[in-house]
Amino acid sequence: MLRGIKRAGLGLTGALGFNAAVRDSRWRAGRVAILCYHGVSMDDEHLWNPRYFITPAALEQRFRALRERYNVLPLGEAVRRLYERALPPRSAVITFDDGGHDFYQRAFPLLRKYELPATVYLTTYYCRHPKPVFEMFCHYLVWKGRKTYRGGSLVGNESAPDLGSEKGRTAAAAAAVGWARREGLTLEAMDALAEELAQQLGVDYAALESSRILRLMTPEEVAAIASAGIDIQLHTHRHTSPADEGGFAREIADNRRAIREMTGSHEPAAHFCYPSGEYRAELLPWLEREGILSATTCESGLAGPSDHPLLLPRVGDKDNVSQAEWEAWLDGVSEVVRPWLRRMWRETPPTEPPAAR
Numbered sequence: 001m002l003r004g005i006k007r008a009g010l011g012l013t014g015a016l017g018f019n020a021a022v023r024d025s026r027w028r029a030g031r032v033a034i035l036c037y038h039g040v041s042m043d044d045e046h047l048w049n050p051r052y053f054i055t056p057a058a059l060e061q062r063f064r065a066l067r068e069r070y071n072v073l074p075l076g077e078a079v080r081r082l083y084e085r086a087l088p089p090r091s092a093v094i095t096f097d098d099g100g101h102d103f104y105q106r107a108f109p110l111l112r113k114y115e116l117p118a119t120v121y122l123t124t125y126y127c128r129h130p131k132p133v134f135e136m137f138c139h140y141l142v143w144k145g146r147k148t149y150r151g152g153s154l155v156g157n158e159s160a161p162d163l164g165s166e167k168g169r170t171a172a173a174a175a176a177v178g179w180a181r182r183e184g185l186t187l188e189a190m191d192a193l194a195e196e197l198a199q200q201l202g203v204d205y206a207a208l209e210s211s212r213i214l215r216l217m218t219p220e221e222v223a224a225i226a227s228a229g230i231d232i233q234l235h236t237h238r239h240t241s242p243a244d245e246g247g248f249a250r251e252i253a254d255n256r257r258a259i260r261e262m263t264g265s266h267e268p269a270a271h272f273c274y275p276s277g278e279y280r281a282e283l284l285p286w287l288e289r290e291g292i293l294s295a296t297t298c299e300s301g302l303a304g305p306s307d308h309p310l311l312l313p314r315v316g317d318k319d320n321v322s323q324a325e326w327e328a329w330l331d332g333v334s335e336v337v338r339p340w341l342r343r344m345w346r347e348t349p350p351t352e353p354p355a356a357r
């Protein structure tokens with residue numbers, strides 16, 4: 001329902017010329033839209049997880065619009081000009097989290113085609129482990145096998161799960177992942193477990209393996225994109241923010257060293273993205289002591305000069321966002337109307353179950 005109101009509202013504001021007025025306002029000119037991408041589908045990942053993946057076709061539509069109507073800056077330059085209050089109008093930055101092989105295969109050629117700068121926040125540990133990222137892969141396998149699973153034992157599950165619903169699939173995959181964690185499996189043992197899970201589900205593991213789906217880039221691929229001008233920045237080595245400063249500093253140091261080894265860059269990476277978007281107050285002084293110049297979250301919004309540089313919001317983009325909604329975010333319209341929509345939402349109690357929204 002909220003989505004419906006939003007869509008209708010965006011159509012109306014567009015027709016009234018409100019969108020263009022916001023896009024070309026001084027308010028918008030003082031802000032930058034830091035776009036946040038995760039995965040780009042190699043195959044059907046957007047059907048499995050439209051909140052995380054976008055199709056190459058939708059991504060190309062975004063890039064074309066960025067090229068034609070916005071000023072896309074490299075991340076470091078955008079952060080500097082944000083606080084110098086010297087941004088160009090309609091400014092944007094493109095960031096990709098994690099550094100999946102799909103970035104290399106799908107996004108990188110499009111960035112070159114449209115001559116757009118971009119930053120990859122790279123988590124480095126798995127780059128040297130040429131296998132699918134275990135937890136995500138388990139969830140994908142369970143979705144993939146939802147129609148071929150014939151019942152019977154399934155890794156980590158005490159009884160045959162119901163894979164007909166998203167809830168059932170999430171629980172089944174979480175049980176497999178939880179079992180592997182409790183057993184303290186090595187990476188190799190986790191790969192073997194994923195293969196067993198695929199067999200039990202009736203999914204062709206060898207085909208997925210050779211497609212290189214849900215893996216990170218190899219060091220060679222990272223070197224290739226870096227030499228072509230893609231900016232590689234920090235996302236911790238093991239995609240985690242330890243609770244103690246020593247452990248956290250080690251994650252940054254390992255991440256920095258691995259990036260330097262892969263890219264050959266002598267300039268230490270100084271921009272950070274919180275793994276899984278999870279940030280805590282105590283991380284800010286730790287990041288400052290590590291010489292981090294900016295850090296991005298997964299909170300929605302345009303970054304403005306009053307935002308803390310270590311808590312910069314972004315505009316998340318994925319397959320279930322229409323081009324009109326995306327442009328409304330980029331233009332600043334969503335940010336302007338959001339408080340009004342929220343008020344309206346609070347005053348209009350939901351009339352349908354939450355699952356339907």
Ligand SMILES: [Zn+2]
Binds near residue numbers: 098239274275276
């Ligand atoms: Zn991440």
